Amino acid sequence: MRLPSGPGKRGVFSKSSAVYGTEEFALKAIATPYNRRLHQFAVFTACVTLLLIVAGALVTSNDAGLSVPDWPTTFGSIYKMPHMVGGVKFEHGHRMVAEFVGLLTIALAFWTWRAEHRRWLRILAVAAVGTVIVQGVLGGLTVLFYLPATVSSAHAAVAQTFFCIAVCIAMFTGRQWVEETPQVEIDTRRPSLFTLTLLSIFVLYVQLILGAMFRHKGMSWWPHVVHAAVVAIVLTWTSIRALSVYSRIEAVKKPAILLLSLLVTQLCLGFAAFLTRVAWGKDSLQPELPMVISTVAHVAVGALLLATTVVLSIQVWRHVPVAFEERAPGRERTPQAA
Amino acid sequence: MNRIRFAFLGLLSLAVLLFLAGCNKKENTESTQPTNAPASAPAATPIDQATVGSVSGTVKFDGAAPKAQKIDMSQDPACKGTNEAENIVADKGDLANVFVYVKDGLGSRTFDVPKDPVVLDQSGCKYHPHVLGVMAGQTVQIKNDDPTTHNIHPTPKDNREWNESQPPQSAPIEKNFAREEIMLPVKCNQHPWMKMYINVVKSPFYAVTGPDGKYEIKGLPPGDYTIAFVQEKLGEQDQKVTVGPKEAKTVDQSFKAGGM
Numbered sequence: 001m002r003l004p005s006g007p008g009k010r011g012v013f014s015k016s017s018a019v020y021g022t023e024e025f026a027l028k029a030i031a032t033p034y035n036r037r038l039h040q041f042a043v044f045t046a047c048v049t050l051l052l053i054v055a056g057a058l059v060t061s062n063d064a065g066l067s068v069p070d071w072p073t074t075f076g077s078i079y080k081m082p083h084m085v086g087g088v089k090f091e092h093g094h095r096m097v098a099e100f101v102g103l104l105t106i107a108l109a110f111w112t113w114r115a116e117h118r119r120w121l122r123i124l125a126v127a128a129v130g131t132v133i134v135q136g137v138l139g140g141l142t143v144l145f146y147l148p149a150t151v152s153s154a155h156a157a158v159a160q161t162f163f164c165i166a167v168c169i170a171m172f173t174g175r176q177w178v179e180e181t182p183q184v185e186i187d188t189r190r191p192s193l194f195t196l197t198l199l200s201i202f203v204l205y206v207q208l209i210l211g212a213m214f215r216h217k218g219m220s221w222w223p224h225v226v227h228a229a230v231v232a233i234v235l236t237w238t239s240i241r242a243l244s245v246y247s248r249i250e251a252v253k254k255p256a257i258l259l260l261s262l263l264v265t266q267l268c269l270g271f272a273a274f275l276t277r278v279a280w281g282k283d284s285l286q287p288e289l290p291m292v293i294s295t296v297a298h299v300a301v302g303a304l305l306l307a308t309t310v311v312l313s314i315q316v317w318r319h320v321p322v323a324f325e326e327r328a329p330g331r332e333r334t335p336q337a338a
Numbered sequence: 339m340n341r342i343r344f345a346f347l348g349l350l351s352l353a354v355l356l357f358l359a360g361c362n363k364k365e366n367t368e369s370t371q372p373t374n375a376p377a378s379a380p381a382a383t384p385i386d387q388a389t390v391g392s393v394s395g396t397v398k399f400d401g402a403a404p405k406a407q408k409i410d411m412s413q414d415p416a417c418k419g420t421n422e423a424e425n426i427v428a429d430k431g432d433l434a435n436v437f438v439y440v441k442d443g444l445g446s447r448t449f450d451v452p453k454d455p456v457v458l459d460q461s462g463c464k465y466h467p468h469v470l471g472v473m474a475g476q477t478v479q480i481k482n483d484d485p486t487t488h489n490i491h492p493t494p495k496d497n498r499e500w501n502e503s504q505p506p507q508s509a510p511i512e513k514n515f516a517r518e519e520i521m522l523p524v525k526c527n528q529h530p531w532m533k534m535y536i537n538v539v540k541s542p543f544y545a546v547t548g549p550d551g552k553y554e555i556k557g558l559p560p561g562d563y564t565i566a567f568v569q570e571k572l573g574e575q576d577q578k579v580t581v582g583p584k585e586a587k588t589v590d591q592s593f594k595a596g597g598m
Contacts, residue, residue, distance in 0.1 A: 067527040069489055069501040085414040085486065086528035146491075146499050285407055285423050286531040 032117050032178050039173040041111065045104045046166040050303060052101050053159055055094040057299035060215055061292040064090040065147050071140040098136065105132045108169065121172050128169065131162045149218020156212035157205070160303045167307040168314065176251070182319050183249050192322040193246065196238040197313035200259075203227070203234045204306045211302070215295070221278050228270055235263050235309070242312065249319045255312035262305045269298040383447040385559050391585040394554035397436045397547045397567060401595035403428035409531045416486035417463035417529065424468040425571045432551030433593060435469040436569045437520065437537045439544035440555065441576060443563035449541050455479040455512065458524075458534070460488050460504070465524070465534035469570070471544040472536060474518055480504065480511040492524045492536065501527070520568055535570055560585070567591045 059065055067087025068074050074092055075082050082088050105128050112125035138155040145151060171177055187193050207227050213219035242256035276291040284291070404426055411417035427434040455477035459466040463484060472478055482488050482504045490511060491501040497515045504511055515522070515538040526532035537544065545553040555565075560583045568574045572593040581587050 063530040064527055066491055066501050067489060069491075069503050075487075075503060083487065085416065087530065088487075088528055089413075091527075146493075146501060285409055285425075 034175045034178045035115055035173060036175075038111055038115055039170065039175070041104075042108060042166070042170040042173045045101070045108050046163070046170045048097070048101055048104060049163045049166045050300065052094070052097045053163060053303045054296060054300050055090075055097045056156070056159060057296040058292070059087075059090045059094045060152075061295045062087060062090045062287045064088070065152070066143065067091045068095070068143070071143040095139075098139065102132050102136065105129050105166075112169070112173075116173075118172075121169070124165065124172070125169060128162065128165045131158065131165060134158055135162055147216060149213055149216040152216040153209055153212035153218060156215070156299075157208055160208055160306050163303050164307045164310045167311060171311060171314070180251075182251075185246060185249065185320055186323045187316075187320045188323045189241075189245070193238070193241050193252075193320050194313070194316045194322055196234070196241055197309065197316050200235050200238045200309045201306070201313060203231050204302075204309055207231045208302060208306065211298075221274070225270075225274065228267065232263065232267060235259060235305075238309075238312070239263070242316070246316075246320055249315075251315040252312065252319055255308050255315060259305070259308045259312055262301055262308055266298065266301045266305055269294060269301055273298045381448070382450040385447075385557070387557075389560055389583040390557045391560060391581040391583065391587065392554060392556045392558060393563075393565060393579060393581060393587045393589050394552070395588050395590040396551045397433045397438070397553065398431050398551060398590070398592040399426070399428035399433040399595070400431075400592050403431070404595075411463055411529070411531070414463065414486055414529060416484060419462045421462065421464055421531065426569075427468075427549070428551075429549055432547075432549065433569065434547050434549045434551060435467075436547040436551075436553070436567050436591075436593075437469055437471060437535070437544065438547065438553045438555065438565060438567050438591075439471070439520075439537065439539050440541055440558070441564045441566035443561050444541055444543070447541070447559075449473070451475040452542070457481065458536075460484055460490075460526075460532070463488075463526075463529050463532060465532060467546065468534050469546050470534065470536045471546055472515065472538055473542060474516060474538050474540055475514055477512050477514050478536065480513065482506060482508060487528060488526045488532070489528050490524060491527055492522055494519055494522045497522065497538065503528075520566075520574075521570055537568070565589055567593075569593055 064087030068082070068091045070076060072078065074080070074095065082092055084092065109125040109129045113122050116122050116125075135155065135158045138151060138158055142148065142151045142155050191199075207224065207230075210219065210224040210227055214221050214224050239256045239260040242252050243260075246252045246256075272294040273291070276288070276294045281288060281291045406422040406424075406427070409421040409423065411421055424435060451473050456470060456472045456479070458470055458478055458480045460481065461483040463486070470478070480490055485506045487503055487505045489501060489503040491499075492515075493499060494515070496517045496519045500513070502511060515536065517538065518540050519536075519538045522536045522538060524534050524536055543555050543558055545555050547553045558581050560581055562578065562580050565577050565579055566574055567577070575591055575593065577589055577591060579587055579589050
């Protein structure tokens, strides 16, 4: 079923509703002008956040997490640049990029708060600042408590959550989101595509935590490898459903194609990371370049995969709302004697 | 109302940061001071020096020793010279860096903790020695002879973990370990190839094999003992031995390549 405009209460549509396509339900009604500079700044913040994830992965892969033993200071100073050699260049480099992302996030929140009409977006921008503070504190705790696996894994998971928030802000401030009239098709299948995208996000988070626990020596490698099969099945199911049924909707088609491509890339990188770290690298004396490259790329593509799934989920929520049957309350359906 | 909430959250975050920074400082201050053996430590059990014997021998590696892997130190230009893996050092079958100690048989005897520290040196971005023995409570003096900063990070199971940086030409760091622990790993996170092991024992009856695979444990009172030979990659092997009065016992040991 194809409709010219989106639902007022997005994501759920009554099959018996008679008001499809009315102006009342059009998303276009949001009176938000496109702010090109704000959007570009949000995109820049998201890109630097991906760079920060790469910098963090470099710290772990080079076993440099405690090369700077103190926090929030670096070798007792908050402004002095240390000698950037050995593990220090990775750890302090990560801290510098993190501080830059923190500043960008504060600027983005401030700008969004002043320039945006959409209250929920302003709240999201402030939530991004909260997330970046939590992330900074987790990074500090992991140094102060000598890299406990649970804290380090939480640091890895919140990093990718923050990246998803940054990507979402970039998407919500984009011209397409602000100015398009959403092309809407009702989803009558079960499970719905929206449910599948939520399931995809869930299995990706589980996979992220399993991978982080393994990387931080809190768990064996096999749960991450076994769960990779679950991730592959769920993500393939989601993207194939999106492409086979809703390929006419560009906003759904593009992230679905990207999701499938990233999934294949990520599986290959995961295999390479397994070989270089678990199979060949278990007795290595120091972090070797093939292991560092494959594991860092695996983390970065993992972050892109999660963010793409979140984007797909939001686009599905917007363009492919779920149909539901209107049901009369039980007592009304049962004939009652007068 | 929202502003007050945000301000409160901000202040709370700041307080958490300051508290954590404070905790870290306190930890560092405490850990730079070596704590001597507890004042309430029982007096050492007397040993009749006229009857003491010794245990000595050679530790061998059976089979072809693996070729030592070269270490790439290019990530820090201050790390000069060549460096090779020390996880298995076996020259002509003589196995070095094996920690040998009396594991069992000393009963409830107690021993004085030596006042002299044992020295761990960092030179050529390498630990000297690679395997170290020390009594619980004895001071370990850590020096940095390199023109670069190291950090010393023991990762014990039974002792307290710590991690401190040591810039070039700085004063030695002095530490001790309160509890017995064998093959306690120590690493430098700035130079990930730098690894060594500290063995913390309750008695002075221990030794580390030299490049010739030889060791000697002197001053052992007569008795039945279990001697443990521990190698970082090859694991532990034990031997029972009876030492008579003034007896010099020879106890050799060999590790097989298959134990890796």
